[in-house]
Amino acid sequence: MPLSACDEFPRDPDGTLQSARGGTIEVGLIEASPWVAIEDGVPQGLEVELAAAFAASLDAEVEWIRGTPEEVLEALEARRIHLVVGGLTQDSAWGDRVALTRPYLETALVAVAPGSGGPERVEGNTVAVSPGTVEAAAVRAAGGVPVAPDMAGSTASLEVKPS
Incomplete structure (x- = not known):
């Protein structure tokens, strides 16, 4: 099926992106070094930096939400938070329940x-x-x-x- 047939894909049915502009983005954290680490209570790591840069591009603040992988992914699925970072891969068990990004890094x-x-x-x-x-x-x-x-x-x- 050609993508040209898709209207406004991917969809944002709740207008979340627009409402986040100039506001706050809630980001769930799954500790998975080097992607996400918590040092002295401060989130750090590659995906933390990516989420912060994304928020900055929307002139938004970030509220970091800590929890177990299940807690933050359930919150994402229920649309109580906007984003989850923590080294998730395409073969994640959550891949059929939440939208994963395209891979941004492949390693050997x-x-x-x-x-x-x-x-x-x-x-x-x-x-x-x-x-x-x-x-x-x-x-x-x-x-x-x-x-x-x-x-x-x-x-x-x-x-x-x-x-």
Whole structure:
């Protein structure tokens, strides 16, 4: 179906964007470093910066709403808040209940260590990555065991392509 047939897509049935201009945008936070972190009570991270820039483009203030992922996503679904940030991916269980943005970042992880002939897959293998990073999460998601580089000992080369 051609997009030209769509009238005012995507729709904003409640006029939320217009009402947010010059007002306040309520943003739900899901802690997921490096996308969202709370340090000394202050939201930080890439998606926090993106949400703040979006609010600034509307001349709006941001009210940060903390809660569990379920709490903030339920609030979004019920239209009690405007936006949720926190590293959500296209395969999120909430993808069929709330509108996700298009991916703005795709990553590939390459883990390299001295030696050759390493494993061809991550599953079941130990991989040296910095803790608390997107790469560490990708290793876990692929069935590997992320360890800090100083604890890895002898590792082999492998590439992780998160889905």
